[in-house]
Amino acid sequence: IFVDDKGLAINPKTLGNWTILERTLLTDDMLQQDYLINTRNIEAVSECARNIVIYGPRKALPQVPIETIGSWYSADRQEVEGVRSVNNAMRSYLQLERSQTPLCVAVFGPPGAGKSFVIKEIAKGLGLDADAQLTFNLSQFRLASELQNAFNQIRDLNLKGKTPLVFWDEFDTPCEGQPLGWLQYFLAPMQDGEFTVQGRTHPLGRGIYVFAGATSYSFEAFRAGNDVQDRQAKKPDFISRLRAYINIKGINGDPNTVEDRLYMIRRAFILRQYLEAEAPHIKSEGQIEIDTGVLDAFLQVSQYLHGARSMDNLIKMSSLHDKRKYELSSLPPDHILKMHVNLDEFNALTRMGHREMLRIGISGHVKLDPRQMTVLQQAVQKAIDFIEQEFPDRYLTVFSPLAIGADRLVARELLKKENSRLIVVLPVPQEEYINDFGLTDDYWVDPEGAELRKEFKHWLSERATEIINIPPLPSRKEAYLRAGYFIAEHSDVMIVVWDGQQDSDSSITAQIVAQAEKLHKPLCHVWARNHKLDSSWKEGIDKHGQVRYKRFSCAQSNQWWDI
Template sequence: MKITVTGDITVDWIQWPVRQDSEGSMFNWKTHLGFKRRALEGGALLTARMLKNLADVNHPSLSCRPEKTDPSEFIHSFAELKPSGDGYHVKRFMGYTGPDEGLPSMPFKFRARDADIVVIDDAGNGFREMKERWPSAIIDGDPTTVLKMSSPLFSGSLWEYLLERQRENLLLIITMEDLREYGANISRRLSWERTAEDFMWQMRNNPTLKDIQDLRMIVRVGLEGAIYYDGGDARLFYHPQIFEGNLIERAPGKMQGCGCAFTAGLTASLSRGLEIDDSVRRGMAAASELLSIGFSEEPDYPVSDIFHSGGENIGAVDIPLRPKGFWTIADSPPLFDIEAVSRYIVINGYRRRKCPLPVAHFGKLITADRREIEGYQSIRNLLMEYMKNENPERPLCIGVFGPPGAGKSFAVSQLAASVDPERIKPLNFNISQFRDEDDLIDAFHQIRDVVLEGMVPQAFFDEFDSPMMGKRLGWIRYFLAPMQDGEFREGDSMHPLGKSILVFAGGTSSTFQEFESQDPEILREAKVRDFISRLRGYVNIIGPDPQHRRDKFFMLRRAILLRSMFERKTPHLFDGDGRLRIDDGVLDAFLRIPEYRHGVRSMEAILEMSMLQDVKKFEKASLPSAGQLDLHVDGELFQRMVMKN
């Protein structure tokens, strides 16, 4: 196929530090930190350069070397690099320079020709208004037009022309971040399902998006996901092990050109006749690979090294137009059967291609339940924003609820570890063991001491809803002033707490909803409404047992927990391929037993009670007796379930 690439062109200036040879130098400047600079072709020319590695491309060219161009002709961007591995990543983006007034002239050379695919890199820097620069193929022909568009979205002469003349042939590429900026209320970093549902709702109901409801478009969700939308039908592409923004968090630095890489990988695949699924996957893989590699050693864009992956690890699922009930990817046939997937996870793990299940990792905390994922992500987002604030007015206050043994303390500690383990220091207090207000004052002093050490304390107040001197919820009133004002009273003195995170874990209520729906008179007397108004978020930790008769995902929660436990406690039970050797009946009982009496602790206890040290497979005979099992489950029922298989 004949491909033409054009659009906004930039000159990307990069600078990077070099170590000076100051030994014996007679020059003063050699004793200081040195930098080198280089100008690279960016924008449409970068997209074309990447695509040329994969296909025959017609594209504009500069009449001189990039460093010889003037900002009145082409927009110049500036970035400072930092060493990373064998190359460089962006340390900081330093901004742009361009003409003092009006549009850049963009005097590029371009030989018009017929094209089957036209790729337009519309960065919002003037090309959309330069009709004389538009390729003749979209004027005289009807090629597939791939429009990579940046803010401001859905405006300009080019956009209006393409909607009028090339609407049927248009494939629009935008980012979710630009769509949010345009006014689409789409959540960030909660779950893939929530992002997809929010997007579909906005497409159906947001009047500002009415003009694009019948278009074909790809909305990139960070580097980790994408939504392919075709006139009402939509498909979600996602990295199962990560969520929006995770790749940039984990990378050694930032990187520019990822949108160009996505567009090049997608277009090349379409030109070879690949289906849209494979094309989107290859585009996503190229963009994430560019972030991973960064600039090469020269430094330069590693255009020949980012297109090797077909994105086989990327999952894809149809997004329901109007989901009935609580939609999850794990419950989306024909991809998933909950029981089969749960068994597969315990035996094989969840990182293999056969199991593109969204799994969230927060330190050592792992979950595949959408409700838990969204709850944990919400709290993690709060923690990240709070840690960025150098001078917060008050502590960040969070509620955590769950049944006994659900792992509330572990979950909170791992959330903190996933945000900033170097600065957040955990402290644990059990309110049920406090005798009087002096114990609480002592706890506040410990929090303050950590602040004075230059750390951010995360104080975990377990069973904060315990009675005080026989009065239900009696401790709550003593937390109100520290939560609101960030200070506590000791005698006649007031002491500031400083920047701190206060976590309140319920001991008598399994959910936040249960906590706030107690006897109104008790809530009023304990000032619970004042307490709730000071919380900035909460999470309900579900635990391994079914929450109700329609809870189909308890097996999935158990499977994730079991796999992690076996990996930590009995690594000798795995074969060379990472498959767990376990009797089918034993696995069925672990997954199907109606209740673990003490939650996660009971699951761990059964493993520790079993005779597994000198065996290579978890057999029926390795289990303790029914009487011993009764400590943690219905022992006879567990044994019957083991023998049934």
């Protein structure tokens, strides 16, 4: 029996990461009897995010400190602390008129997170001239020798008596095929304010160098590791020359919308900023006039394909010129929406009317008796109908690894529901996991396996609004158990297709169910025999298709119900 003796059920990301904003909005005691903690947290965050957009952050969050620099503002503690440190470092540097070496800072975040925007707002607040600001994207340089032209432009600005603000974009990309190859060429300019061309050293003078990451989305990710390759690239020497850094999380979930419980708050801040800048006429007495469905779609869509740039483009392409309210008819046409978001999901959210999601997790046997599939399908339909009666006015979100057997059976029925969504949790990388269903796409060789692989790829490409990858673990069993625990932890309700046995064949499912019960999750238990050929299930009462409901207010936990 595989036992969770390594604490896979404990999610370290939920420990010790408190802010005033989190304490204001979220309940985090997973062991209390309120099994709808996830749902209540989502509702609180959604309502707060709507209020931020409509009324502004200070009215929506009167008890939360909000940092404002120019048009940028945030209530995220890590962002605020990073911005303050960079702002203070730049202000102190500008007061040191005799300094002839540059101040070096870094900013990290996913593409479209707004890294350049926050630096420009800091620069504007410090009175740095716009014509003294330079941007060089190192991913567009082919050779290290091209840096000479950039350094010459910096020196020219110094000769004019200006303090250059230089944005080195994508500094962590390879140079001439060498990972982190650009770092070594910045050591002398950062340390001594000099650069060398053909053996001759030239002074650069003062300046503020901002290094923006591309492959690393946080300073911690960039700093991690100290192998031979890192040392050859001079990464430790480069880091030692940085004075401050900012991590910008952006408007997408970090690392996903399940674990990042406050991504909608960050979206709301950015959305309010963009609407005030692009459509000030829809603001009346401090209140943004926006259709409920449009607002919910902007806040709740799973992903913006190009980060904040996508949100910005959608607003700029909307028909708002002569409007006093952002209405559904103002949205860009579908082909524009499709460039930046999942079109079907976004359009569905515009029709929801403040309905919150209900995450339904799935677990159960991989092998089910093919002679009982019709009965099991009817039982699953009955369980789904019961859940919808218990939780009306919600849209269903399937939360599953899409394994064969129970996962596929329940997922197929849930995805038939209007506006249902799918979040896939992969225990191992997709290219490995797909081989669990069959080794070939050739129907002549393996028709059943080829069909399962085809369905899996279709759901990932066409139906999944988000794909979550479990970090690597030593064994597949550990990976499957961690995926199951993740689903149990973050679901609102579980549907389990299972015989209830505690033997070795069903131990993974048993431990997932035990974890869900420990967290007081409502369970719909659809009885099904484990149909593995080597199953230790012994003949007994066959309850195929019977359902029992545990931890629902209107049902007795031990009572089995026929279809």
